[in-house]
Amino acid sequence: MDMEFTAEDLAFRDEVRAFISENYPQELRGKQDEGDELGKEDFLAWHRILHKKGWVAPAWPVEYGGTGWTPTQRYIWSEETARADCIRLMPFGLSMVGPVIYTFGTPEQKAKFLPRILSGEDWWCQGYSEPGSGSDLASLRTKAVRDGNDYVVNGQKTWTTMAQHADWGFFLVRTDPDAKQQEGISFLLVDMKTPGITVRPIITLGGEHEVNEVWLEDVRVPVENRVYEENKGWTCAKFLLAHERTGIAGVASSKRGIERIKDIARSEQDGDRPLLANPFFKRKVAELQTDLTALEFTELRSLAGEAAGRPPGPESSLLKIKGSEIQQRITELALEAVGHYGAPYFRGFGEGDNEHPIGPDYAHRTAPSYFNMRKTTIYGGSNEIQHNIIAKMVLGL
Amino acid sequence: MDFTYNETQGMIRDTLARFLADTYDFETRQKMIATDAGRDPGIWNALANELGLLGAAFGEEHGGLGGGALENGLLMEEFGKVIAIEPYLQTVVIGGGALKTVGGAQAAAHIPGIISGETIIAFAYAEPQGRYDLANIHTTAKADGSGYILNGHKGVVYCAPWATHLLVTARTGGSTRERNGVELFLIDANLPGITRRDYPTVDGNRASEIYFENVAIPGDALLAGGIDLIDKVVDEATVAVCAEATGVMAKLHEGTLDYSKQRQQFGQPIARFQVLQHRMVDMFMEVEQAKSMTTYATLHLDKPALERMGAVSQCKAKVSRGAKFVGQNAIQTHGGIGITQELAIGHYFKRATLIEGQFGSADYHYDRFERLVIDEAA
Numbered sequence: 145m146d147m148e149f150t151a152e153d154l155a156f157r158d159e160v161r162a163f164i165s166e167n168y169p170q171e172l173r174g175k176q177d178e179g180d181e182l183g184k185e186d187f188l189a190w191h192r193i194l195h196k197k198g199w200v201a202p203a204w205p206v207e208y209g210g211t212g213w214t215p216t217q218r219y220i221w222s223e224e225t226a227r228a229d230c231i232r233l234m235p236f237g238l239s240m241v242g243p244v245i246y247t248f249g250t251p252e253q254k255a256k257f258l259p260r261i262l263s264g265e266d267w268w269c270q271g272y273s274e275p276g277s278g279s280d281l282a283s284l285r286t287k288a289v290r291d292g293n294d295y296v297v298n299g300q301k302t303w304t305t306m307a308q309h310a311d312w313g314f315f316l317v318r319t320d321p322d323a324k325q326q327e328g329i330s331f332l333l334v335d336m337k338t339p340g341i342t343v344r345p346i347i348t349l350g351g352e353h354e355v356n357e358v359w360l361e362d363v364r365v366p367v368e369n370r371v372y373e374e375n376k377g378w379t380c381a382k383f384l385l386a387h388e389r390t391g392i393a394g395v396a397s398s399k400r401g402i403e404r405i406k407d408i409a410r411s412e413q414d415g416d417r418p419l420l421a422n423p424f425f426k427r428k429v430a431e432l433q434t435d436l437t438a439l440e441f442t443e444l445r446s447l448a449g450e451a452a453g454r455p456p457g458p459e460s461s462l463l464k465i466k467g468s469e470i471q472q473r474i475t476e477l478a479l480e481a482v483g484h485y486g487a488p489y490f491r492g493f494g495e496g497d498n499e500h501p502i503g504p505d506y507a508h509r510t511a512p513s514y515f516n517m518r519k520t521t522i523y524g525g526s527n528e529i530q531h532n533i534i535a536k537m538v539l540g541l
Numbered sequence: 542m543d544f545t546y547n548e549t550q551g552m553i554r555d556t557l558a559r560f561l562a563d564t565y566d567f568e569t570r571q572k573m574i575a576t577d578a579g580r581d582p583g584i585w586n587a588l589a590n591e592l593g594l595l596g597a598a599f600g601e602e603h604g605g606l607g608g609g610a611l612e613n614g615l616l617m618e619e620f621g622k623v624i625a626i627e628p629y630l631q632t633v634v635i636g637g638g639a640l641k642t643v644g645g646a647q648a649a650a651h652i653p654g655i656i657s658g659e660t661i662i663a664f665a666y667a668e669p670q671g672r673y674d675l676a677n678i679h680t681t682a683k684a685d686g687s688g689y690i691l692n693g694h695k696g697v698v699y700c701a702p703w704a705t706h707l708l709v710t711a712r713t714g715g716s717t718r719e720r721n722g723v724e725l726f727l728i729d730a731n732l733p734g735i736t737r738r739d740y741p742t743v744d745g746n747r748a749s750e751i752y753f754e755n756v757a758i759p760g761d762a763l764l765a766g767g768i769d770l771i772d773k774v775v776d777e778a779t780v781a782v783c784a785e786a787t788g789v790m791a792k793l794h795e796g797t798l799d800y801s802k803q804r805q806q807f808g809q810p811i812a813r814f815q816v817l818q819h820r821m822v823d824m825f826m827e828v829e830q831a832k833s834m835t836t837y838a839t840l841h842l843d844k845p846a847l848e849r850m851g852a853v854s855q856c857k858a859k860v861s862r863g864a865k866f867v868g869q870n871a872i873q874t875h876g877g878i879g880i881t882q883e884l885a886i887g888h889y890f891k892r893a894t895l896i897e898g899q900f901g902s903a904d905y906h907y908d909r910f911e912r913l914v915i916d917e918a919a
Contacts, residue, residue: 145543145544145545145546145550145611145836145840145841146542146840147542147544148542149542153542167878177599215542216542219542259833349850374839380853391693406915409729420915421916426911428910429906429915430858430910430911430914430915432857433855433905433910433914433915434859434907434910435830435853435859437834437837437855437859438833438834438837438859439614439830439833440833440837441833441834441836441837442829442830442833444542444544444833445544445832445836447542447544448543448545452545459829462826465826466826466830516721528819530818531818531822531823532815532818532819534822534825534826535818535819535821535822538822538825539798539818539821539822539825540798541798541801541804541812541813541821
């Protein structure tokens with residue numbers, strides 16, 4: 145056991161650093177830092193560069209376009225991209241439906257969809273939650289009825305992130321209304337341009353348009369777009385959720401978040417000392433940093449298990465719980481750090497307002513980020529559901 | 542990066558685990574504690590001579606197996622699982638650690654005795670006024686000819702009643718809290734002028750107040766390295782105690798889980814209640830994070846001092862908080878039976894409670910981390 149990088153690892157790190165500094169788009173630099181709202185083209189710009197390099201899907205098996213990196217190299221990659229403040233790629237294709245397709249899909253589905261996920265040609269969204277099915281996902285009611293070579297889908301999905309940009313969506317639908325809840329569900333790939341689909345924005349607390357309602361009215365989906373067997377979609381859903389949870393720890397970007405808080409707290413004055421010298425504030429930073437170290441090494445232990453051939457299991461719920469709590473505490477502390485200047489609401493200004501911005505730059509997005517990040521303990525299976533998963537699957541309760 | 546144990550390490554752990562499963566059940570432990578000596582010396586002898594485990598963390602040049610901090614951690618975790626009352630921490634981790642660091646003739650003179658089980662070392666560092674500050678020391682070692690004269694009072698010296706040797710911190714110069722002038726001495730435990738007041742501790746161990754009155758010690762008792770050496774040795778001990786804590790906490794969690802499945806209330810096992818399920822998940826997460834932190838700190842023990850101390854303090858702060866959380870919730874989930882002497886669970890809770898403060902509380906270590914890491918970068 146050791147935590148040293150080998151000479152190859154260090155060479156890889158230098159290669160990654162050089163690549164990022166030479167290729168990360170100039171216009172994106174600093175964008176993540178200030179929490180600017182990113183558009184579709186922003187995400188795709190970086191996505192396409194990585195695809196060209198062959199680095200867009202480090203976690204995928206090599207045969208489908210993965211990089212074949214060791215867990216250490218993947219760790220270095222996430223560290224370096226966070227260190228350089230690179231924007232995070234949208235997970236819906238690369239981390240969610242991609243692994244489902246290469247694990248459960250037909251050869252035709254793999255050939256059709258995987259290359260376009262890698263290239264960024266298709267933007268994906270996730271049709272899981274419904275107005276009546278949040279934590280109790282398996283109670284979903286959107287139904288798909290077989291009609292010749294099509295399913296006819298009717299129902300409503302909600303919290304569909306970035307559906308306003310989506311070319312394709314992966315949907316959980318009920319194909320057998322009489323079966324036990326989990327057993328009558330199928331996993332469908334739906335072309336978002338199909339007639340009968342309506343996407344309506346939901347504006348969240350920070351003023352962002354991230355999530356949407358998606359209405360489906362007599363939407364015809366070819367049977368060939370069903371992944372895995374009919375009524376076995378829950379298997380795909382569970383697989384995807386476990387996959388989603390490992391990436392969800394967000395260790396590298398939380399490290400940057402803590403450094404940002406320290407920078408703010410060095411600039412902000414608290415009487416005759418910087419805020420970072422306030423023992424109460426400093427203690428909160430120290431606790432946060434310590435909890436993040438614990439999360440990081442828990443993730444590394446889990447990656448080591450993965451390298452030894454143990455797939456991510458229910459213990460990844462731990463990474464989701466602790467990772468999301470830390471993400472929230474970071475935004476909470478940032479808002480606390482900026483004092484008065486958390487208040488100005490920049491969307492409250494009219495278009496074309498050229499006045500000098502109010503307050504320090506680092507304060508602008510602290511309140512919206514804090515509000516927005518309340519989502520982290522709710523999405524991907526709420527933290528209470530993660531507790532249930534560990535209780536059942538790990539502790540045998 | 543590699544987070545797996547090698548084959549030898551796995552064997553070392555399995556050997557100790559099997560031995561303790563055979564010899565160290567809860568009733569036997571309680572009987573050992575109740576004897577006059579407060580322990581069964583046969584266990585230590587067996588660890589040394591039947592199993593050869595006391596050499597696991599020493600180099601082959603001293604007759605050891607060539608291991609180090611990782612081996613200490615593995616063994617301490619197993620000791621934690623049975624809340625062992627053996628002097629491994631004091632003798633091997635602390636005494637052995639200091640000797641390995643100074644090396645040379647002193648190491649060659651003492652390490653073989655540790656490995657064979659003849660030498661038992663107690664670490665006399667704490668003083669009544671000092672709290673966790675290793676430099677807050679009144680005890681003096683005044684140069685006298687080729688040796689020193691020791692005077693002072695050391696408090697709560699674990700394992701001292703069993704010790705053949707004492708590892709003592711004392712001042713050769715400087716004022717009470719000054720770092721300069723603090724030195725480490727390894728001396729015979731029965732020199733004239735040493736008096737002990739022995740007592741049991743609340744976690745089932747034995748300890749002593751030790752008084753030095755004009756104790757003449759030889760010059761080669763000095764393990765050169767001053768407070769930096771003491772910092773290093775105590776950091777290694779701190780991580781070893783965290784490893785012990787992971788064993789103690791795992792057992793607290795496991796015992797609680799088992800009990801909740803048996804205990805019936807309202808016509809069903811209390812494990813069915815979601816409020817208790819989520820609490821046990823929270824306990825599980827603390828156990829896992831304690832393991833992660835212990836791994837993290839262990840792998841930092843050979844780093845430069847600042848990095849090492851930052852990592853050790855993060856580890857101890859997190860483990861102290863976790864030990865409290867897991868211990869208190871284990872008792873709460875057991876209900877009334879948890880606060881009796883009858884079940885093992887309460888005895889694990891007592892050890893967990895003392896581990897919280899051993900070599901510094903969470904507050905102490907957050908302070909040290911802030912001073913070394915956050916202030917430094919400011």
